[in-house]
Amino acid sequence: MRIARWLDGTQVREGFVEGPDVIPFPDGRSVASVLAEGLDAAHTLHARAVGDPGAGRRPLGEVRLLAPVTPPSVRDFVSFEEHxxxxxxxVEGKSHVAAEWYEAPTFYFTNPHTILGPDEPVRPPVTERLDFELELAAVIGGVPGSDGANLDPLQAASHIFGYTIMNDWSARDLQAREMKVRLGPCKGKDFGTTLGPWIVTADELAPYLDDEGFLALRAEVRVNGEIIGEDLVSNMGWPFPELVAYASRNARVVPGDVLGSGTVGNGGCLGELWGRNGRLSPPPLAEGDEVSMTIDGIGDLTARVGAAVSAPELPPARRRPRSRVRD
Structure with missing residues (x-):
């Protein structure tokens, strides 16, 4: 099944993508409620929708797709050694993977309030090193009797409702400065994450699973029609159920949560190529550039770079006297 959100005229609709058409969910359900009910319930709902001649089926080409989910949280992992x-x-002047990277799948939280949909232009901050990042993302669904906490990998697999493509836009110059403070990226990533074109349910991708549980999906990215990077998603260091299990450790994953794989290797972002080439080649993204991503079994996700947005200036930190009592 493919699940999507779309704009039909001025109305937001949510439902299934069936062949060349979109079909709204029965009974006014939303993507959020379908994710919460879980995959088995979604299959039942799908059968109802497809079999209903009055369901409001519309040609896909007559609507505008939106981001397929409005996530309560977005975790982004860094699970590709080559990246x-x-x-x-x-960043460091030499190729290096810290020993700690191998110990556990590291992630950071990014902004769920700046999610973009297919063909929606990204409006970056003022930056000289705008970059894309090609990722596959898991979308969490509900499982009866589970609160999503402290899952083992087998339990975690049942919480993966489906997958979508994720473009983690990055302002590398801002990111490089702020990461020297040792808290991870913030404004270098805060301005936009593109998801889409829809959620493909996990059962649809089962034929791509290898013997170790990795998804052997081909992923590629083009800028203005020229291929920049290509990789297999199965080159990630941990399969998705282990990422979900780690995210749930002493915490919870809940329906609608999005967990990005991290950027694929072999040119999944410009930053990787800049490091390998020792120069800004290929060049950073500029206004008007088109970035197109394709992942087997999912589809295509395309967006253009819009005009940069200037922000109000802030002063630097003040040197303070470190007094312990008020004057």
Whole structure:
């Protein structure tokens, strides 16, 4: 099944993508409620919708797709060793993967309030090093009797409702400055994450699973029609159920949560190539550039770079006297 959100005229609709058409969910359900009810209930709902001649079926080409989910949280992992090697060369001057990377799948939280949909332009901050990041993302669904906490990998697999493509836009110059404070990226990533074109349910991708549980999906990215990077998602260091299990450790994953794989290797972002090439080649993204991503079994996700948005200036930190009592 494919699940989507779309704009039909001025109205937001949510439902299934069935062949060349979209079909709204029965009974006014939303993507959020369908995710909460879980995959089995979604299959039952799908059968009802497809079999109802009065369901409001519309040609896909006559509506505008939106981001397929409005996530309560977005975790973004860094699970491709090859990506770490390339980016570290650009940041540290040499290719290096820290020993700690191998110990556990590291992630950071990014902004769920700046989610973008297919063909929606990204409006970056003022930056000289705008970059894309090609990722596959898991979308969490509900499982009866589970609160999503402290899952083992087998339990975690049942919480993966489906997958979508994720473009983690990055302002590398801002990111490089702020990460020197040792808290991870913030404004270098805060301005936009593109998801889409829809959610493909996990059962649809089962034929791509290899013997170790990795998804052997081909992923590629083009800028203005020229292929920049290509990789197999199965090159990630941990399969998705282990990422979900780690995210739930002493915490919870809840329906609608999005967990990005991290950037694929072999040119999944420009930053990796800049590190390997020792220069800004290919060049950073500029206004008007078109970034198109394709992942087997999911589809295509395309967006253009819009005009940068200037922000109000803030002063630097003040040197304070460190007094312990008020004057």
């Amino acid at each position: 770490v090697e390339g980016v570290s060369a650009g």
